[in-house]
Amino acid sequence: MLLLPATMVHLLLVARSGPARLLGPPPYLPGLEALWSPRALLLWLTWLGLQAALYLLPARKVAEGQELKDKSTLRYPINGFQALVLTALLVTLGVLAGLPLEELAEMLLPLAFVATLTAFIFSLLLYLKALLAPTSALAPGGNSGNPIYDFILGRELNPRIGSFDFKYFCELRPGLIGWVLINLALLMKEAELRGSPSLAMWLVNGFQLLYVGDALWQEEAILTTMDITHDGFGFMLAFGDLAWVPFTYSLQAQFLLYHPQPLGWPMASVICLINAVGFYIFRGANTQKNTFRKNPSDPRVADLETIPTATGRQLLVSGWWGMVRHPNYLGDLIMALAWSLPCGTSHLLPYFYLLYFTALLVHREDRDERQCLQKYGLAWRDYCRRVPYRIVPYIY
Numbered sequence: 235m236l237l238l239p240a241t242m243v244h245l246l247l248v249a250r251s252g253p254a255r256l257l258g259p260p261p262y263l264p265g266l267e268a269l270w271s272p273r274a275l276l277l278w279l280t281w282l283g284l285q286a287a288l289y290l291l292p293a294r295k296v297a298e299g300q301e302l303k304d305k306s307t308l309r310y311p312i313n314g315f316q317a318l319v320l321t322a323l324l325v326t327l328g329v330l331a332g333l334p335l336e337e338l339a340e341m342l343l344p345l346a347f348v349a350t351l352t353a354f355i356f357s358l359l360l361y362l363k364a365l366l367a368p369t370s371a372l373a374p375g376g377n378s379g380n381p382i383y384d385f386i387l388g389r390e391l392n393p394r395i396g397s398f399d400f401k402y403f404c405e406l407r408p409g410l411i412g413w414v415l416i417n418l419a420l421l422m423k424e425a426e427l428r429g430s431p432s433l434a435m436w437l438v439n440g441f442q443l444l445y446v447g448d449a450l451w452q453e454e455a456i457l458t459t460m461d462i463t464h465d466g467f468g469f470m471l472a473f474g475d476l477a478w479v480p481f482t483y484s485l486q487a488q489f490l491l492y493h494p495q496p497l498g499w500p501m502a503s504v505i506c507l508i509n510a511v512g513f514y515i516f517r518g519a520n521t522q523k524n525t526f527r528k529n530p531s532d533p534r535v536a537d538l539e540t541i542p543t544a545t546g547r548q549l550l551v552s553g554w555w556g557m558v559r560h561p562n563y564l565g566d567l568i569m570a571l572a573w574s575l576p577c578g579t580s581h582l583l584p585y586f587y588l589l590y591f592t593a594l595l596v597h598r599e600d601r602d603e604r605q606c607l608q609k610y611g612l613a614w615r616d617y618c619r620r621v622p623y624r625i626v627p628y629i630y
């Protein structure tokens with residue numbers, strides 16, 4: 235709980251320091267006056283309020299989630315992309331009216347601090363709320379009885395007030411859209427400092443906007459991911475969604491603002507190709523699984539080979555899911571590489587995301603395999619025999 239926020243602050247400080255050494259000490263230890271700013275708090279609360287208001291707007295579609303323990307299903311508004319477009323419109327109007335968006339680049343530290351504070355307070359409230367929740371509403375992993383463990387992992391699976399689903403909202407809106415907004419502010423700051431944004435900055439902004447835009451366009455697909463179907467909503471996800479994603483996932487753009495990197499068109503084209511390959515695998519795999527889970531007889535997946543399981547559900551054993559057992563992770567990792575390459579090879583810092591993400595996905599894959607083995611037993615063993623590699627074909 236303390237190490238993650240400390241790591242985030244370390245990264246923010248190091249990115250703007252001359253040597254930008256990931257593994258070195260931070261350039262200085264910020265005092266409370268550098269972390270706390272009422273202006274940052276006001277800005278952050280306005281941002282959360284705006285995203286909540288956009289979430290509550292009428293949706294083009296309302297989707298049903300996976301079946302819960304008590305056999306019920308929850309309904310989710312599909313209006314994330316609409317929220318992104320409306321936010322973009324509002325920001326454009328604001329900038330045209332003189333809003334100094336580039337000033338965000340100077341406010342990252344106090345903003346990250348208030349985002350962390352909100353994550354702490356919010357997860358405490360979620361924990362208290364979960365004490366009143368019925369057993370059927372609890373997540374499988376966050377009910378050990380150890381309050382600290384449960385506070386971190388989250389006791390309740392889908393905490394809601396009325397139809398407002400906190401986990402679903404936080405996973406895709408304030409942090410993810412905040413991430414691209416911070417990137418844009420850094421791009422504008424670079425334009426102010428150097429006359430125009432660098433090619434490397436354009437690439438990082440473009441790739442990450444594609445990733446976020448895609449997540450919101452394919453919003454419904456998140457309903458079959460582990461975060462929604464299995465993990466409770468506690469400190470880890472609240473901090474991850476609200477603070478970690480916007481302030482550490484924008485690290486490459488932060489690095490580029492303070493350490494401009496030369497990048498020619500031939501290298502830029504190779505990097506674009508790497509990102510396109512990663513995106514193709516990531517999107518193909520996620521869409522295939524989501525389509526199959528929603529309707530196994532959908533013509534797009536009906537021809538794929540499957541393994542029946544004792545639960546009545548089937549496992550895909552051809553197509554993307556016949557190549558490795560987590561093709562979506564492979565695509566995501568290839569994209570992570572493409573986001574770091576525009577920052578050159580002189581520093582390790584911009585590769586932090588790739589390193590952290592590899593560790594996160596290897597751990598997540600292992601966790602998922604254990605859950606699947608428990609759920610599907612022999613059928614899962616059969617799947618592992620037929621598809622022996624976890625993430626990278628012939629390597630891992």
Ligand SMILES: NC(=O)C1=CN([C@@H]2O[C@H](COP(=O)(O)OP(=O)(O)OC[C@H]3O[C@@H](n4cnc5c(N)ncnc54)[C@H](OP(=O)(O)O)[C@@H]3O)[C@@H](O)[C@H]2O)C=CC1
Nearest residue numbers: 458459460461520523548549550551555562563566598602
């Ligand atoms: N940028 C970031 O920071 C992060 C991004 N991600 C991305 O989020 C996406 C979702 O990841 P995550 O939720 O971890 O995992 P998945 O979307 O891969 O979901 C795993 C589940 O898929 C189902 N499944 C597994 N194998 C098969 C198969 N062969 N056929 C059919 N269903 C199968 C199982 O659930 P069941 O059978 O019950 O349906 C399993 O529990 C990924 O693309 C990942 O890269 C994840 C974490 C962080």
Ligand SMILES: CC(C)CCC[C@@H](C)[C@H]1CC=C2C3=C(CC[C@@]21C)[C@@]1(C)CC[C@H](O)C(C)(C)[C@@H]1CC3
Nearest residue numbers: 238405406448449456459461470473474475478479
């Ligand atoms: C703080 C900890 C070290 C780790 C916290 C992990 C979280 C930051 C991630 C857990 C799963 C995530 C997903 C996405 C963002 C990061 C977190 C919240 C995701 C929304 C990114 C966009 C993708 O298209 C997705 C598939 C929708 C992702 C779902 C999982």
